[in-house]
Amino acid sequence: MHDWWRNSVTYQIYPRSFQDSTGNGIGDLAGITSRLEHVASLGVDAIWLSPVFTSPMADMGYDVSDYTDIDPLFGTLADFDALLARAHGLGLKVIVDQVISHSSDQHPHFIESRSSHDNPFADWYVWVDPNPDGSPPNNWVSVFGGSAWEWDARRRQYYLHNFLTSQPDFNFHNRDVQDWHLANMRFWLERGVDGFRLDTVNFYFHDQKLRSNPPDPRNAVVPKVNPYDMQDHLYSKNRPENLPFLERLRALTDGYPGRAMVGEVGESRRAGEITAQYTAGNSRLHMAYSFDMLGPEFTAAHFRQKIEGFYAAAPDGCPCWSFSNHDVIRHVSRWADHGEPDALAKQVIAMLAGFQGSLCIYQGEELGQTETDILYSELTDPPGFKFWPDYKGRDGCRTPMVWDDSVQAGFTTGTPWLPIKPPQRARNIAAQAAGSVLEAYRETLAFRRDTPALRHGKTQFLNLPEPVLGFLRDDLLCLFNLSTAPVSLVLGGAATAVGPTQLADLTGNALQLGANGFAFLRGASDARVG
Structure with missing residues (x-):
């Protein structure tokens, strides 16, 4: 079915934390393959793999140094092919993360780009001269804190990075950059993937005039952690040039029947407007992944406003609703004031199953998993180091899956890359008996699948x-x-x-x-x- 993605349910897998097959404490592709029957038993339509491409792992794979190979931590291309075949054999589609707004600073193209002003890749990244006083060209800030501009002594220019300094932004105004990314994506389509999750899809283009962002009038008070949301990001992202490029991406996937794209729209001020634009008609994204329900709000008015707002702006569009992912506090902990954990977890999947649109659930949700309390000595996440203790980073939602009640919860025979603590291990899959959260997920997703009113x-x-x-x-x-x-x-x-x-x-x-x-x-x- 070519439009399988419409009103689908996708299960997000964070590969480092799903299943380790080698004993090195890090999950891998072979481990995922061995556990796909569990995923299929939930009744989902697809899996989304967070990045598994070659990377120095400064941002856990969201800093890619080779877009057409698998990082040795996770295995090989042969392991990927085996995973794809097993998933398809179980009736699961496979969506892979595409992080194309930026690369690793270890990518060969960036290494050459920074070497001079006249090499073949000199204009593949966003380079600008300093102001007369040596300062950056404007006020753009990084999502991870500080200026979005980093001085490079080799080129004697600043380069743009919307995230870590080791994640330089591509210059999508250069048509060669667009063509190269399309070719990389074609590589995976030819390999048989069923679609792409497009990371930070609204960050691709920047304002060529380099105008400073105005303040966001909603966020006049200096925040406790990060001033990023004090700006209205009119010029550093959300540019109109994004739309023609999305149409190029859609034309690529349309050449492979049954493939789909879901774009992550990282925006707080105009999220509804942007997701509506990006999914309008049949020439852009198939779905837009919404951040609207990943925050602290847990009210009827909030959920109603977000759903009505999307369909008012894009009557024929397809949102993808989610309550948790690898970047936010798990919802059972985030909404802990609103119910006992198991009761809340069962209600939340019932509510999500009732929403119009496509759905995405994050590994461990089906166990009612809670946020892990991470100590400073256990941190791996860069924003956690930068903003501790007011923000502990994203490690707390990324700890390994718990398959049984053994010391390492059946995840590894070695030392896990993040700790598995007793409150999380207690929710292991083997302990999920009759009446459990896991049973509720299976029952609820089966009800949604078999009920036309909930699908259409x-x-x-x-x-x-x-x-x-x-x-x-x-x-x-x-x-x-x-x-x-x-x-x-x-x-x-x-x-x-x-x-x-x-x-x-x-x-x-x-x-x-x-x-x-x-x-x-x-x-x-x-x-x-x-």
């Missing part, structure tokens, strides 16, 4: 007060109590519960929802608190 139905929200989120997907009424206190609802007619429920007592047209209670109902098209 339009959404109509009910005007219910907090803390109740209610909406119709065609004829299916979906109700969620987003609090730890019970609520009583009066339905607009007698109804029947279908699919998974939690702390829901239905008598006639009266519905009681307990803490984190939820229900899917047929026979009623409205509800009110009463």
Whole structure:
């Protein structure tokens, strides 16, 4: 099916932390292959692999030094081919991360680019002269803190880096750069991958006039950790030149039936507007990966606003909703004030399954996994070192998968690259019995797969007060109590519960929802608190 991606469910695998097959404490491709039956048992449609390409690992693979080979930490191209074949044999599509906005500073092209002003790759990265006083050309800042400009003594110029100084940005205004990246992506399409997750898709182009960003009026107070969001990033990213390049990417994937692209839109101010632009029609991205639900907000109004806002801007677009990934605090911990961990985890997958659009779940979510408390001595993540202790980095959500209750949780026979601590090991897969979070994920995703209203139905929200989120997907009424206190609802007619429920007592047209209670109902098209 060529449009398999529409309303699909993708499972994100962080390769370093999924399964180690060699005993070196780092997950790898062979390890992933050995565990794919678990992923398939969840009832997902695809897996997304975070980067496995050759890299010095300054940012755990998001700094690529060879776009057409596998890093030896993870294995070989033959191991990748074996993973691809096994996934396809289990009915799973495979999406690979493409980090093309920047490379590693160890990439041969950057090494040559910085060597002189007149080499073949001199204009492949963003180089600028200093101001007369020696300062950078403008006020652009890095996502990881500090200026987005780094002085290079060899070229006696600044180069742009939106992330680490070791992640120089490509100059996409150079057509040769675009063509080269398209050729690299064609390599993986020819190898049989089913699509791409495009990292930082709105960062590709910069303003050629190098204008300074204005302040973001919403963020006038100096933040505790990083002032990045104090700017409105009009000129350092989100440029209109991105759109024609996305059309080139779409034309490439359209040449391979059944392939898809999902773009990560890293933006806080105009995320809805940008994702709508990037998915409009049939000539740009297939899906846009949303950051809208990766923050602390856990209210009915917030979820409603984000979903309605997307479809108002892009009625024919396809969002990809997610509650956790490798960059944010796991949602069971992030939303801990809103429910007991298991009850919250079961409610959250039911709610996500009810949302219109495609979905992405992050490894360990299916166990109700919590954030690991990382000590300074255990850190590996660069932002953690920079902003400690107010921000501990992203290691806490990246700790290894827990397969059993052994010391290293079945992940490795060696010392894991990040610690496996007792609170996380207690949620191991082998311990997930009847009534567990894992069982709830399997039941809920099967219900979504077998229910046309949840795969294809339009959404109509009910005007219910907090803390109740209610909406119709065609004829299916979906109700969620987003609090730890019970609520009583009066339905607009007698109804029947279908699919998974939690702390829901239905008598006639009266519905009681307990803490984190939820229900899917047929026979009623409205509800009110009463």
